Amino acid sequence: xxxxPRQVGGRIAARRHARRMTQADLxxxxxxxLSMIRGIERGVRSPSDKTLDSLAAAxxxxxxxxxxxxxxxxxxxxxxxxxxxxxxxxxxxxDVPAPRSLPELSSAVNDALTxxxxxxxxxxxxxxxxxxxxxxxxxxxxxGHRRKEAAQLLASAARAAxxxxxxxxxxxxxxxxxxxxxxxxxxxxxxLLNATTAYVRTETFLAARSYATGLRALEAAIDAAPSPKxxxxxxxxxxxxxxxxxxxxRAGDETAADTHLAEAEPLAALVxxxxxxxxxxxxxxxxxxxxxxxxxxxxxxxxxxxxxxREWKPPRDLPSERRSSFYIELARAQVWAGLMDDAxxxxxxxxxxxxxxxxxxxxxxxxxxxxxRLKRADAEELTAFAEWIGAV
Numbered sequence: 001x002x003x004x005p006r007q008v009g010g011r012i013a014a015r016r017h018a019r020r021m022t023q024a025d026l027x028x029x030x031x032x033x034l035s036m037i038r039g040i041e042r043g044v045r046s047p048s049d050k051t052l053d054s055l056a057a058a059x060x061x062x063x064x065x066x067x068x069x070x071x072x073x074x075x076x077x078x079x080x081x082x083x084x085x086x087x088x089x090x091x092x093x094x095d096v097p098a099p100r101s102l103p104e105l106s107s108a109v110n111d112a113l114t115x116x117x118x119x120x121x122x123x124x125x126x127x128x129x130x131x132x133x134x135x136x137x138x139x140x141x142x143x144g145h146r147r148k149e150a151a152q153l154l155a156s157a158a159r160a161a162x163x164x165x166x167x168x169x170x171x172x173x174x175x176x177x178x179x180x181x182x183x184x185x186x187x188x189x190x191x192l193l194n195a196t197t198a199y200v201r202t203e204t205f206l207a208a209r210s211y212a213t214g215l216r217a218l219e220a221a222i223d224a225a226p227s228p229k230x231x232x233x234x235x236x237x238x239x240x241x242x243x244x245x246x247x248x249x250r251a252g253d254e255t256a257a258d259t260h261l262a263e264a265e266p267l268a269a270l271v272x273x274x275x276x277x278x279x280x281x282x283x284x285x286x287x288x289x290x291x292x293x294x295x296x297x298x299x300x301x302x303x304x305x306x307x308x309x310r311e312w313k314p315p316r317d318l319p320s321e322r323r324s325s326f327y328i329e330l331a332r333a334q335v336w337a338g339l340m341d342d343a344x345x346x347x348x349x350x351x352x353x354x355x356x357x358x359x360x361x362x363x364x365x366x367x368x369x370x371x372x373r374l375k376r377a378d379a380e381e382l383t384a385f386a387e388w389i390g391a392v
Contacts, residue, residue, distance in 0.1 A: 015314030030058035063121035080125035098137035112160035117319035119354035151188035154195035211251035235276030249296025324354035
């Protein structure tokens with residue numbers, strides 16, 4: 001269901017107030033005229049996609065938080081995918097020097113990391129082509145230790161772009177971005193980056209449903225990973241075990257899934273929850289993966305997933321994408337258990353945490369369709385949700 005201009009304007013005004021900005025402050029930060037902002041907030045003017053992007057950036061929020069309509073944010077992402085593809089087409093062909101210095105490029109990559117972790121895919125998609133192009137130029141023109149730094153930045157930029165490609169179903173482009181990460185790894189000389197790349201590469205096997213092969217690849221990466229002696233190496237190995245547990249669950253290998261979770265648990269206890277090597281890891285991430293593994297193993301483990309959820313909820317300081325994943329997977333377990341009202345509530349929480357991630361998640365769409373078919377109460381709200389997520 002498409003938002004009215006008044007609804008969009010109301011969200012912009014609410015976000016502005018939350019950030020304690022005046023309309024004049026927002027005008028200066030977004031480079032949008034004050035009269036335009038006043039008209040948008042009153043609901044008498046509709047922002048163009050470009051204006052919406054500018055306002056969202058100034059408010060430090062993804063455009064999907066301001067507009068609930070499916071076509072606008074998804075359309076921006078899909079229109080950016082060919083530009084991402086073009087940016088990496090000649091990855092091995094040297095180009096002119098990058099217009100950004102390495103410190104500037106590092107700052108931009110860190111922004112992209114934040115957007116990825118918080119599922120701000122449309123912001124990420126718009127910036128990814130230039131970021132990838134500059135990172136490639138930096139690698140080709142850097143020398144000495146700066147070449148390794150540039151290679152690490154390129155790998156991080158490729159991972160950020162891959163999040164967009166994979167979530168929006170561009171699996172061939174996603175696989176190319178993963179291969180670009182692997183190519184960058186050979187020039188970075190960082191074993192922990194190799195482990196991170198192996199973690200991301202799992203998407204290729206998940207997309208192809210080649211679970212057994214993906215599990216073997218992860219186990220080989222675990223064997224090759226540095227010994228877990230300090231936080232980054234502990235987190236790298238722990239994240240690989242968590243990922244392997246999920247893939248083993250998809251493969252129906254209950255023993256392997258339990259084994260990898262058991263290996264991850266003591267590692268998660270050694271470090272505080274945080275972002276290591278671009279990946280969230282720690283006690284909270286482990287609990288989320290316990291639910292994910294339970295759901296991956298099917299209906300036989302439903303009670304396990306529900307038990308975890310009864311005892312624990314993800315804290316708000318976790319990355320939005322990870323919190324959203326927890327509630328999407330919990331909703332699936334609740335559907336299987338016949339807890340339809342609870343499942344719908346979980347999907348709504350997932351949407352509030354990360355709307356773009358929820359809308360593009362196939363399980364969220366499938367479960368919404370199931371709920372709409374089986375649950376007749378609250379039909380109007382459920383139908384509106386189904387229209388938003390594309391389940392009707």
